Amino acid sequence: MGKKLLLKNIDIPGISSYEVYRREGGYKSVEKVLAEKNPEAVVEEVKKSGLRGRGGAGFPTGMKWSFLAKPEGVPRYLVCNADESEPGTFKDRYLMEHIPHLLVEGMITSSYALGANKSFIYIRGEYFYVLRILEKAIKEAYDNGWLGKNIKGSGFDHDLYVQIGAGAYICGEETALLESLEGNRGNPRIKPPFPAVAGLYGCPTVVNNVETIAAVVPIINDGGEAYAAIGVERSTGTKLISASGHIKKPGVYEIELGLPVEEFIFSDEYCGGIINGRKLKAVVAGGSSVPVLPAELILKTAAGTPRIMTYESLADGGFATGTMLGSGGFIVMDETASVLRNLHTFARFYHHESCGQCSPCREGTRWMDQILSNILKGNGKMKDIELLWDIQGNIEGKTICPLGDAAAWPVASAIRHFRKEFEEFIENPAAVKDVKHYYSVNNISEA
Amino acid sequence: MSKITFSEETLKTVREIIARYPEGKQKSALIPLLHIAQSEFDGWLSPEVMDYIADILHIKPIEVYEVASFYTMFNLKPVGKCLIEVCQTSSCWLMGANEIVEHIYKRLGIKPGETTADGMFTLKTVECLGSCGTAPMLMIGADYHENLTFEKVDNLIEKCRQSGKRSSYLVDNMLG
Numbered sequence: 001m002g003k004k005l006l007l008k009n010i011d012i013p014g015i016s017s018y019e020v021y022r023r024e025g026g027y028k029s030v031e032k033v034l035a036e037k038n039p040e041a042v043v044e045e046v047k048k049s050g051l052r053g054r055g056g057a058g059f060p061t062g063m064k065w066s067f068l069a070k071p072e073g074v075p076r077y078l079v080c081n082a083d084e085s086e087p088g089t090f091k092d093r094y095l096m097e098h099i100p101h102l103l104v105e106g107m108i109t110s111s112y113a114l115g116a117n118k119s120f121i122y123i124r125g126e127y128f129y130v131l132r133i134l135e136k137a138i139k140e141a142y143d144n145g146w147l148g149k150n151i152k153g154s155g156f157d158h159d160l161y162v163q164i165g166a167g168a169y170i171c172g173e174e175t176a177l178l179e180s181l182e183g184n185r186g187n188p189r190i191k192p193p194f195p196a197v198a199g200l201y202g203c204p205t206v207v208n209n210v211e212t213i214a215a216v217v218p219i220i221n222d223g224g225e226a227y228a229a230i231g232v233e234r235s236t237g238t239k240l241i242s243a244s245g246h247i248k249k250p251g252v253y254e255i256e257l258g259l260p261v262e263e264f265i266f267s268d269e270y271c272g273g274i275i276n277g278r279k280l281k282a283v284v285a286g287g288s289s290v291p292v293l294p295a296e297l298i299l300k301t302a303a304g305t306p307r308i309m310t311y312e313s314l315a316d317g318g319f320a321t322g323t324m325l326g327s328g329g330f331i332v333m334d335e336t337a338s339v340l341r342n343l344h345t346f347a348r349f350y351h352h353e354s355c356g357q358c359s360p361c362r363e364g365t366r367w368m369d370q371i372l373s374n375i376l377k378g379n380g381k382m383k384d385i386e387l388l389w390d391i392q393g394n395i396e397g398k399t400i401c402p403l404g405d406a407a408a409w410p411v412a413s414a415i416r417h418f419r420k421e422f423e424e425f426i427e428n429p430a431a432v433k434d435v436k437h438y439y440s441v442n443n444i445s446e447a
Numbered sequence: 448m449s450k451i452t453f454s455e456e457t458l459k460t461v462r463e464i465i466a467r468y469p470e471g472k473q474k475s476a477l478i479p480l481l482h483i484a485q486s487e488f489d490g491w492l493s494p495e496v497m498d499y500i501a502d503i504l505h506i507k508p509i510e511v512y513e514v515a516s517f518y519t520m521f522n523l524k525p526v527g528k529c530l531i532e533v534c535q536t537s538s539c540w541l542m543g544a545n546e547i548v549e550h551i552y553k554r555l556g557i558k559p560g561e562t563t564a565d566g567m568f569t570l571k572t573v574e575c576l577g578s579c580g581t582a583p584m585l586m587i588g589a590d591y592h593e594n595l596t597f598e599k600v601d602n603l604i605e606k607c608r609q610s611g612k613r614s615s616y617l618v619d620n621m622l623g
Contacts, residue, residue, distance in 0.1 A: 075469075087536045087575035125482070125520045126576045128589040128616045161467050166478050167519030169574065183474035183504075185517040201472055244538040244579035251580045288537060288575075331538055331579070345540045349574045355517075 002256040003230055005218040005238050006211070010098055016133065018140035021101040027146055029109045029220035034154040042113035046216060048224030050236035055081055055172070055209030056287060056327040057402075058311050061216075067196040068114055069204040077205040078111045078119040080213050081177055085124055085169040086287035087349060088329025091240035092210035094252040096123075096130050100137035104160065106213035108146060109220055111158050114206055118159050121210075122177050125166040134162045169353035173401045174207040176355065187357045188401035211240050231257035235310035239328050246334035248272035261285075261307045261314075262299050265332065278334040282418070285314055286326020288346045289406035291413030292339060293323050319413065339418045340425055343410055344372040350407035361404040364395040368411055375422070378429030385422050389415055451499045457487060461503065473504055477514055480504070481521055486615040490530065491522040519573065520616065527562040527569035529607040529614050532586040535572045538579035543595075547583050548572060550597050554604055567608065588614035588621040 014020035021027075033042050047062030068076060080103065084092040096103055103121070111119045123131055138160055141147045149157045163181055165171050171180045175189035178200050199205020215237060219227045228236045235257040244250045247265070249272040255264065264270045265280065274280050283298040284290060300306055302321035307313050311325045333342060351369035356362040368391055371384050392408035399405070415422065453461060461480060468475040480500050481492060488496045497511040504511075515521045522530075531551065535544045548559065551570055555563055559572040578584040581593035585600075592603055606622040607614075614621055 084577050085575060088538060088579050090577040090579050093577045124577070125478075125518070125616065126573075126586065129591070129619050132589075132619060159467075163475075164479055164482060165518070166482065166521055167573075168517065180478065181475060182472065183477035183510075183514065185514055201469060242580060244582060245541050250582075284537070329579070331541070333541065337541055342537055342541065345535065345537045349536050352519075352574050 002254070002259065003238065004254045005227075005230075006095065006102065006214050006240065007099070007252075007254040015099055016097075016101075016137075018101060018137070018144060021099070022144075025221075026101050027105050027108075029217045030105060030112070030146060031152070032220055033109055033112050034152055034156060037154075039113045039115060042109070042220065045224040046113070046219055049215075049219045049227035050224075050231075050234065051212065051215055051219060051227065052235075052311065053209055054211035054215065054239065054328070056086060056289070058325065061208065061212055064196070064208070065114060065206060067194070068206055069197045070115065071204070075118065075203050076114055076116045077200045077203055078107065078114055078116040079174075079177065079181065079200060079205055079207045080107060080119070080121040080210055081172060081174065081207055082121050082123040082127070082130075082210045083165055083169075083172040083177060084127075084210070084327075085172050085353075086289065086327045086329055087346065088242060088244060088284060088287050088331040089327040090242045090244075091252050091328060093127060093130060094242075095210060095214060095240065096127075097133055100133050101141070102214045102217060103134070103210055104137050104141050104146075106216045107160055108141070108151070108158055110206075110208070110213055110216050111160075112156055113216075116206075117157050119161075120181060120200075121160070121162045122171070122181055123162055123164060124171070125164055128164065131162055131164055138162065168355075169349070170355045170401070170403060173403065176401065177207060178205065185355070187355050188403075190400055232308065232310050233312060235312060235325075239309070239325070241309070241328040241330050243271050243330045243332070245332035246275050246278065246337065247332045248275055255309055257310050259309045261309060264309060264330075265299075271330075271332065274332070274334050276334075278336060280332065281335045281337055282333045282339050284323075284329070284331040284333075284342075284410075286324045287329035288331075288349065289402075289409055290324040290326045291319055291322070291409050292343070292417065293321075293413070294417050297321055297417070298323070319409070320416070323413070338421065339414055340372070340421050341376060343414045344369070344376055346410045347372050347407070350403065354403060354407070358399040358401075358404065360395045360398045361407065364391050364404070365407050367391050368407070375425055380422075380426040380429070382423070382426055384426065385415060385419065451488065451495050453483075453487060457483060465504075474506055474510070477504060477506075477511065478518070481511070481515055482616060485521060486617040489525065490528070490613055490615070491525050525562075527567050528612070529567060529587060530569050530571060531603075532571045532573045532576075533559075534574070534576045534578060534582070534584050534586075536575040539575075539582040539584060542582035544583040547585065547595055547597075547600060550600055551604075554601065568604070589616050589619045590621060 051061045052058040171186040176186040180186045195205040280295040301316045347369045351365040392411040395404045396408040465476045501508045501511045562569040584593040
């Protein structure tokens with residue numbers, strides 16, 4: 001059994017309520033930081049822990065915090081990114097639904113470290129029912145003196161609000177999120193200035209993912225060194241992995257970073273292997289944006305080293321033979337799945353979610369969606385593969401925000417590792433309709 | 448048609464939401480207010496409703512239109528009482544989302560984007576709702592219905608018919 005930090009109490013009945021959460025040691029991190037009265041020391045502890053942003057980018061959290069500008073007389077904000085929308089990712093929903101006080105506690109402790117008197121949790125609109133759970137937890141925190149004026153006599157004031165979104169993947173990009181929180185379309189901002197200098201309402205702002213903020217709680221309680229002792233090299237601590245697709249036991253797993261990928265997929269403690277005794281074909285290891293890898297490359301690097309669940313090991317080989325840990329959205333495909341059809345769901349997704357601000361992404365995502373749709377309907381041509389390759393290359397790195405890259409990488413990796421499947425689809429359109437799951441949204445009657 | 452206005456009780460909530468934000472930043476309340484408006488005024492945002500929200504927040508109507516048209520959850524056209532949103536992305540597709548959409552088509556005769564003639568059901572396909580481990584899934588109002596089977600879908604349709612209520616993101620357990 002790996003060590004659990006965030007989900008260790010998840011099975012305790014009533015843990016979503018204040019009473020049980022508090023009885024199990026909840027809000028100790030707030031007591032600790034308020035007693036020690038040293039916000040800089042909290043930032044140092046997070047630096048020592050080696051915690052990296054759990055939303056997908058993996059940027060060191062302590063460093064992000066230390067960039068926060070602190071001009072006199074200007075309010076500072078902490079904003080929690082609960083816009084979880086990366087296909088394959090549902091860990092934040094799980095955490096907020098089942099142990100909401102962990103996030104509320106993390107928000108207060110982190111806000112104290114940053115000197116923020118007001119913070120927001122920006123949650124995706126479709127998680128309305130989770131908003132209710134968070135609002136209840138926040139009310140309980142107010143009622144018990146953990147939020148509001150002069151918290152526990154410390155002189156520290158803090159107000160925490162949940163802000164609801166309305167269905168836009170792009171709002172998971174931190175500057176788009178801030179735009180949305182200000183009541184605007186979710187168009188990402190040009191950086192610099194970074195949010196640490198000019199974020200919400202032009203004030204210094206830190207934006208962190210739900211899991212990142214929750215991880216601050218055990219880091220403060222047990223110390224940054226204890227956290228850093230878990231994991232491998234620069235991948236410290238634990239990570240929530242959302243496992244889905246053709247596996248026996250889909251769900252959210254907290255793993256110690258460093259767990260072998262093979263063990264994660266096949267051990268009964270985690271995914272439990274592939275359904276119906278089928279073979280593993282491919283894995284998207286870190287949410288829809290990261291390169292898809294065939295079975296042999298997800299289990300072992302090109303050099304033959306067993307791959308482990310760390311930022312570094314999954315990225316070994318670069319994009320030629322590697323992928324990324326990303327958000328930890330782990331989508332497994334068995335031998336009956338079509339990588340090409342799965343890719344089309346991604347391409348359609350990015351086409352739908354592009355904010356339209358940058359031409360390469362706005363136009364490119366539409367073209368990729370259409371070309372893939374054409375191939376899948378049996379109207380593809382061999383030159384479409386080169387065209388797709390060309391389009392993705394003209395999006396990557398040419399947009400304001402990383403959505404363009406995120407749309408390009410799945411296409412590039414599918415062509416790189418599964419070109420044969422593209423060719424088969426194009427050469428033999430008659431076989432197309434025999435593939436399981438055929439149907440086109442626009443042609444239901446033909447299915 | 449009567450003048451569009453929130454009830455006194457709703458206005459109290461609206462004022463509470465607006466008070467969360469710093470002076471001069473009341474536009475931050477726009478998305479929460481649009482959700483409330485959509486829920487109160489028949490499940491969609493008519494130009495008149497959007498103008499009313501602009502009035503409340505002292506912003507220009509265009510500032511409301513441009514936001515309302517950006518976000519997937521805001522309906523700018525009338526929808527059926529029961530809005531069925533089926534996730535169709537990756538894991539849901541792998542686990543059979545297409546068959547769910549086809550099944551709903553067989554039962555109700557509507558394709559994605561269409562509404563039944565009696566105005567009861569609208570079918571919509573949506574992108575990843577974060578329910579990948581419990582795929583396939585669909586959403587009605589604020590409720591997630593997961594690990595779907597055809598039988599479950601049939602039951603949901605029947606329950607919607609019986610309830611006859613308008614689905615709303617603000618109401619949990621609509622079919623409870």
